[in-house]
Amino acid sequence: MDLPEFYPEQTLVGVLTTQPLDRLLDYRAPEGGCYLGAFVEVPLGPRKVLGVVWGPGQGGFDPARIRQVNRVLDAPPMREEMRQFLGRVADYTLTPMPAMLRLASRAPGLGDAPSMRKIYRLGTGTVERQTDARTRVLETLKDYGGLAFTLGELAEMAGVSTSVVKGLVKLGAVREEDSPRDLPYPRLDPALQGVKLADDQQEAANKLISGVASGSYGTTLLKGVTGSGKTEVYLEAVAECLRQGRQALVLLPEIALTAEFLTRVEKRFGAKPAEWHSGVTMTERRRCWRMVGQGEAQLVVGARSSLYLPFRDLGLIVVDEEHDTSYKQEDGVHYNARDMAVLRASLNGAHVVLASATPSLESWANAEAGKYGRIDLTSRFGASVMPDMRAIDMRSEDLPGSRWVSPTLRAAVQARIEAGEQSLLFINRRGYAPVTICRACGHQIGCDHCDARMVEHRFQKRLVCHQCGESKPMPQACPSCEVEGKLAPVGPGVERLAEEAKELFPDARIAVLSSDLFGSARALKAQIEAIAGGEADIIIGTQLVAKGHNFPLLTLVGVIDADLGLQGSDLRAAERTFQLMRQVAGRAGRAEKPGEALLQTFQPEHPVIRAILSGDEEGFWRAEAAGREAAGVPPYGRMAGIVLSSPDIQAVFDIGSDLARNAGALHEIGAQVFGPAPAPIARIRGRHRVRLLVKATKGAPLQAALAKWIAPLKLPNNFRLQIDIDPQSF
Numbered sequence: 185m186d187l188p189e190f191y192p193e194q195t196l197v198g199v200l201t202t203q204p205l206d207r208l209l210d211y212r213a214p215e216g217g218c219y220l221g222a223f224v225e226v227p228l229g230p231r232k233v234l235g236v237v238w239g240p241g242q243g244g245f246d247p248a249r250i251r252q253v254n255r256v257l258d259a260p261p262m263r264e265e266m267r268q269f270l271g272r273v274a275d276y277t278l279t280p281m282p283a284m285l286r287l288a289s290r291a292p293g294l295g296d297a298p299s300m301r302k303i304y305r306l307g308t309g310t311v312e313r314q315t316d317a318r319t320r321v322l323e324t325l326k327d328y329g330g331l332a333f334t335l336g337e338l339a340e341m342a343g344v345s346t347s348v349v350k351g352l353v354k355l356g357a358v359r360e361e362d363s364p365r366d367l368p369y370p371r372l373d374p375a376l377q378g379v380k381l382a383d384d385q386q387e388a389a390n391k392l393i394s395g396v397a398s399g400s401y402g403t404t405l406l407k408g409v410t411g412s413g414k415t416e417v418y419l420e421a422v423a424e425c426l427r428q429g430r431q432a433l434v435l436l437p438e439i440a441l442t443a444e445f446l447t448r449v450e451k452r453f454g455a456k457p458a459e460w461h462s463g464v465t466m467t468e469r470r471r472c473w474r475m476v477g478q479g480e481a482q483l484v485v486g487a488r489s490s491l492y493l494p495f496r497d498l499g500l501i502v503v504d505e506e507h508d509t510s511y512k513q514e515d516g517v518h519y520n521a522r523d524m525a526v527l528r529a530s531l532n533g534a535h536v537v538l539a540s541a542t543p544s545l546e547s548w549a550n551a552e553a554g555k556y557g558r559i560d561l562t563s564r565f566g567a568s569v570m571p572d573m574r575a576i577d578m579r580s581e582d583l584p585g586s587r588w589v590s591p592t593l594r595a596a597v598q599a600r601i602e603a604g605e606q607s608l609l610f611i612n613r614r615g616y617a618p619v620t621i622c623r624a625c626g627h628q629i630g631c632d633h634c635d636a637r638m639v640e641h642r643f644q645k646r647l648v649c650h651q652c653g654e655s656k657p658m659p660q661a662c663p664s665c666e667v668e669g670k671l672a673p674v675g676p677g678v679e680r681l682a683e684e685a686k687e688l689f690p691d692a693r694i695a696v697l698s699s700d701l702f703g704s705a706r707a708l709k710a711q712i713e714a715i716a717g718g719e720a721d722i723i724i725g726t727q728l729v730a731k732g733h734n735f736p737l738l739t740l741v742g743v744i745d746a747d748l749g750l751q752g753s754d755l756r757a758a759e760r761t762f763q764l765m766r767q768v769a770g771r772a773g774r775a776e777k778p779g780e781a782l783l784q785t786f787q788p789e790h791p792v793i794r795a796i797l798s799g800d801e802e803g804f805w806r807a808e809a810a811g812r813e814a815a816g817v818p819p820y821g822r823m824a825g826i827v828l829s830s831p832d833i834q835a836v837f838d839i840g841s842d843l844a845r846n847a848g849a850l851h852e853i854g855a856q857v858f859g860p861a862p863a864p865i866a867r868i869r870g871r872h873r874v875r876l877l878v879k880a881t882k883g884a885p886l887q888a889a890l891a892k893w894i895a896p897l898k899l900p901n902n903f904r905l906q907i908d909i910d911p912q913s914f
């Protein structure tokens with residue numbers, strides 16, 4: 185491999201730092217020089233900050249005032265394609281480069297000197313010439329049993345200089361070891377046998393394998409119902425990538441799915457892959473970051489931020505459940521990990537597999553247009569089929585108020601219990617009830633800081649704001665009229681549904697799966713395993729259950745409110761509802777037992793509900809695509825959302841209106857500006873939010889125009905502006 189450009193000592197280099205500055209800073213290369221892309225520590229004012237050598241210096245300053253790079257950090261230089269990737273994401277999302285660098289250097293301990301990466305513990309060697317200092321070191325180690333320390337820690341605790349410790353290492357009385365973060369991962373063995381693939385699976389795998397083997401960029405949409413074997417198939421692509429000696433990355437939308445995936449990888453390749461997500465310890469993250477950079481981690485499974493890991497040679501990215509909205513990062517840098525995976529792969533000559541039972545309209549359209557390949561797995565493995573799907577027309581069900589399980593659904597659940605099979609009751613609402621109302625004055629309890637209702641969580645006996653997380657004990661009296669004992673829940677949440685199920689099926693074992701009810705990923709995993717093992721008759725769940733878990737005994741899915749997602753004016757509502765309903769229904773009837781899905785709805789003739797029931801996916805997508813094309817919205821047009829926020833409601837509207845009036849830069853490219861209007865959530869954490877929506881044609885240079893448009897804007901203190909390219913709702 186070619187070495188990057190080298191800058192000898194004292195040459196001027198331009199350094200990108202993590203500090204919010206809009207330009208590179210000039211420094212003199214450190215003692216010993218440095219490579220292009222080197223991670224460095226540089227002085228900035230009185231501070232030391234992290235940076236990356238981004239190119240030659242600009243010059244033009246008084247050379248005497250240019251400072252020198254303090255030191256090169258012990259990490260492989262950032263590779264060319266990574267620098268390009270960060271630049272492209274920055275341009276696409278209109279994010280300043282320092283923020284991008286922060287994403288790409290989230291490695292705890294990146295700045296540690298090499299000596300800090302060794303640990304020291306008691307050895308077996310004997311010391312002939314004992315000194316006081318040596319005795320103190322050995323006594324310290326004995327006092328702490330088998331514990332290991334860094335060089336500095338040990339020297340300090342023993343009150344000796346580090347050279348004393350090193351002397352003992354030479355004698356073997358103290359052992360020096362690599363710290364765990366430098367332990368390589370066990371090797372994955374692609375030569376081990378996977379499951380015997382069915383013919384259509386094998387054909388799909390072969391296509392992916394030849395894509396990976398080509399060594400050039402390509403994206404394939406792998407579509408197949410839950411249980412059709414998508415994971416088995418893409419693991420064959422991973423195997424090919426490993427045989428090529430390149431690294432692979434699998435993105436999952438939810439940490440809770442990782443455990444099952446790790447087990448499958450271990451079964452297929454004989455060892456577990458590296459993990460990168462918020463549930464991973466700091467030590468593990470250091471290890472992952474370093475090993476990825478050294479090419480020692482062959483396979484990483486992770487959350488969207490693993491796209492910014494310093495892969496040495498990335499050959500394959502799998503985005504599992506590619507339609508999942510959690511791939512869209514909504515704070516800090518706004519990006520969709522699915523799209524960024526494609527960008528990253530194109531810069532690396534890597535292959536992308538987008539796997540889903542219900543692809544996003546974007547990916548479907550890209551496949552239609554021939555930009556992506558498409559492979560369909562049409563049958564479920566082992567000859568089971570998509571469940572039989574039917575609507576329950578709630579207009580003709582006899583149901584008292586504050587009850588949500590219709591007699592028809594109740595009978596179906598009862599039949600499953602008697603047959604020893606599992607049922608899932610699905611409701612996409614956390615908590616006990618979405619609204620708490622005062623029966624005396626009609627007041628609805630809202631959050632003090634957000635434009636949102638407080639949601640009762642009865643297990644915790646608290647009211648919680650799902651926007652800002654603020655919670656308070658459930659009050660006795662109405663906060664408005666102060667009358668006691670009149671607060672009442674309105675509408676169902678997952679906890680309330682569980683209560684109803686307990687009344688309806690007193691002898692059934694009921695398990696509730698909702699993200700609030702689990703403190704840790706481990707507790708959630710245990711619950712999921714218990715359910716899969718048959719330790720529940722009825723599962724009550726939120727969106728959490730829609731995502732890829734295998735429940736072999738589950739044969740009935742009952743959707744409590746299929747209409748829920750169709751309210752509101754969001755143009756993506758139909759797509760979302762379609763995906764969610766098909767995903768949830770797909771939980772039923774995996775193994776030999778056929779499944780059934782019943783959707784409670786007040787509008788069974790609604791086109792989206794009809795499409796869900798008929799299973800005519802291509803028809804649904806074509807209709808959806810035609811509607812979006814006619815409206816000129818993504819993926820057939822381009823959009824950006826600009827959200828302004830401040831504690832001062834009048835001022836945000838004023839500035840928003842000014843922006844809308846002075847939108848010449850946008851009109852030049854033929855773009856339209858809508859708003860300002862209250863953002864989908866008009867107030868969060870005490871900040872009022874207004875949104876402007878910008879709509880442009882597909883080929884228009886939207887980012888350049890947006891940048892020009894907002895450049896003259898001087899935001900008063902306490903104002904924030906967020907730009908969201910391809911917003912989730914419009």
Ligand code: ADP
Nearest residue numbers: 379380381382409410411412413414415416565
């Ligand atoms: P998906 O990712 O499409 O939901 P999976 O790959 O998880 O599907 O497959 C569903 C289940 O069927 C898994 O338990 C998997 O191991 C099993 N399976 C799929 N294909 C085969 C096969 N060819 N032989 C044996 N088991 C298979």
Ligand code: ZN
Nearest residue numbers: 631634649652
């Ligand atoms: Zn709030």
